[in-house]
Amino acid sequence: MELFKEDKIYNFLGKGKIFFIASFVLFFLSVGLIATKGFSFGIDFTGGTVVQVKYTQTAPIDAIRKKLATNELFKHASVTEFGSPEEIVIKTASSTDGLSKDIGDTTKEILAGTGDFEIRRVDMVGPKVGDELRVKGLTAFLLTLTAIMAMVTFRYEWRFALAAIIAIVHDIVITFGFVSYFEIDFNIESVAALLMILGYSIHDTIIVYDRIREHIQESKNTDFIMIVNEAVSRTQSRTTLTSLTVFFVVLTLFLFGGDIMIGFSFPMLIGVIVGTYSSIFVAAQLVVWTGFSVPHYRLKMAEKEKNRVEKEKMRAQFEQGIV
Numbered sequence: 575m576e577l578f579k580e581d582k583i584y585n586f587l588g589k590g591k592i593f594f595i596a597s598f599v600l601f602f603l604s605v606g607l608i609a610t611k612g613f614s615f616g617i618d619f620t621g622g623t624v625v626q627v628k629y630t631q632t633a634p635i636d637a638i639r640k641k642l643a644t645n646e647l648f649k650h651a652s653v654t655e656f657g658s659p660e661e662i663v664i665k666t667a668s669s670t671d672g673l674s675k676d677i678g679d680t681t682k683e684i685l686a687g688t689g690d691f692e693i694r695r696v697d698m699v700g701p702k703v704g705d706e707l708r709v710k711g712l713t714a715f716l717l718t719l720t721a722i723m724a725m726v727t728f729r730y731e732w733r734f735a736l737a738a739i740i741a742i743v744h745d746i747v748i749t750f751g752f753v754s755y756f757e758i759d760f761n762i763e764s765v766a767a768l769l770m771i772l773g774y775s776i777h778d779t780i781i782v783y784d785r786i787r788e789h790i791q792e793s794k795n796t797d798f799i800m801i802v803n804e805a806v807s808r809t810q811s812r813t814t815l816t817s818l819t820v821f822f823v824v825l826t827l828f829l830f831g832g833d834i835m836i837g838f839s840f841p842m843l844i845g846v847i848v849g850t851y852s853s854i855f856v857a858a859q860l861v862v863w864t865g866f867s868v869p870h871y872r873l874k875m876a877e878k879e880k881n882r883v884e885k886e887k888m889r890a891q892f893e894q895g896i897v
Contacts, residue, residue: 584807586854587799587862593855601744604751611754616761616837617699619708622667623647625681626695629688632659637688645684647677657833661694711765718769719746722776730783731871737860738779741852745775745845752844763838771845774820778813778853785809786858791875796868802858817850 617624635653642648651666678693727735785805795801828839
């Protein structure tokens with residue numbers, strides 16, 4: 575399926591400065607939000623108890639809060655809607671280790687008289703387990719990021735590698751910023767989403783970079799901006815189709831997956847959007863600004879090829895007993 579004409583070259587870098595300025599602003603706003611506001615960590619990382627309650631009528635939140643305040647276990651609990659006015663979640667950081675009674679039964683007794691309801695879910699995570707999950711999640715994220723950076727550095731000329739690494743950090747920070755701003759519960763599903771964003775973003779960037787390298791070798795043009803525009807134009811049909819496919823799948827999860835999926839679907843939704851445009855307007859633009867020289871690169875590749883041929887020749891002579 576061809577969404578963009580193969581023989582037409584679009585001036586992406588000419589329009590990229592607008593996107594780059596927008597990215598610059600978004601990036602530093604995100605850094606400011608993360609530094610000042612932080613994250614709303616879920617019980618996966620903080621420990622505590624979550625009780626999901628479904629009413630047959632609109633949940634009387636004020637009455638529920640008054641009832642919970644009478645019990646020491648739920649004294650500082652938060653009560654919020656969960657997807658609909660009839661459903662709520664009760665979150666508390668209190669430990670339930672010493673309870674001899676099921677927390678669901680305790681909640682039923684406390685909320686008696688607030689209406690007809692059922693306990694749909696009870697999740698409990700101890701503080702020690704929460705700390706372990708937080709450390710393991712952070713470790714997985716940092717190891718993945720390090721591995722991707724090492725792979726990109728090894729595979730590409732340093733200017734491409736530097737631009738790709740900056741683009742990845744750009745995508746993750748902006749996604750983190752949106753999660754912080756909208757106070758999305760940051761839990762183990764959010765870590766999974768961020769790991770997927772890392773893979774998606776670098777894959778999209780590598781597709782663009784590979785096409786740029788191909789055009790440098792195949793084209794006689796020495797204008798790097800023209801080469802980049804041509805290469806990016808050739809990848810647009812593929813990039814757009816892939817991005818839209820992923821976007822609509824994630825959008826479906828976001829709209830119909832309920833609040834229980836929002837910790838995964840929301841970061842993925844932002845990450846797909848940011849990762850797609852950054853591979854075109856940020857990563858490619860950064861390579862241009864690093865002062866990449868097409869003639870110098872071609873000379874370097876020619877020298878590398880010459881050395882390879884000489885090594886092959888010497889190996890062949892050695893195998894034949896000439897050397």
